Amino acid sequence: MKKRLHNPNIAKIHRNYTVEEVAILYGVFKGTVRAWIKSGLPTLNDKRPMLILGSDLVAFHQARRTKNKQKCKPGEIYCVRCRTPKNPAGDMADYRIITEKIGNLEAICPDCDKIMNRRVNISKLEQIRGKMTITLPQALQHIIESNHPSVNSDLK
Incomplete structure (x- = not known):
């Protein structure tokens, strides 16, 4: 079964x-919470009902989230399927614009x-590049700038 990371900010x-x-x-079973307690989630005491401080709960989930994080080095992109940062195939990537400052590098x-x-x-693209060849999107040419205007015109 897949391990699910929970949002620490809920508590x-x-x-x-x-x-x-x-x-x-x-949204988990009580047995799951008891397993968290066995794996290190602190409680106030061992008597029932077991009380858990909200601050301890937040810290426990934040630690679980950051435990497996991996930083990508320059020239690397994280593969979700392989679960590791890798150099892309052929050291090639495409840059897709999302906003005027941010975009996605896409590679295989x-x-x-x-x-x-x-x-x-986009301002940090050179730091991240490494050995990768990054293809940036080309601006579309306007019809006014074209040497061959559209033939679907009734204007003379």
Whole structure:
């Protein structure tokens, strides 16, 4: 079964929770919360009902989220399927514009042949490039700038 990461910001840091309340809050079974306690989620005491501080719950989920994070080096893009940063196939990537400052680098994974994406600020594109050849989108040519205007015109 796939491990699911939960949003740490759901829990209120100034509140105490029981095992049942945490289960309802995160939409999991009570047994899952008890497994979290066995794996390191601190409780106030071992007596029932077990109380969990909201701040401990937030810290526990933040630690679980950052534990497996991997930074991409220059020239690398993270492959979600392989779960590791890799150099793209042929060291080639395409830049797709999202806003005027941000875009996506899209490339093909050399191992699984699937699309890899990396969100990039256009001002930091040179720092991220590494050995990659990045294809930037070409601006579309306006019809006025064309040497051959459209033939579908009634104007003379």
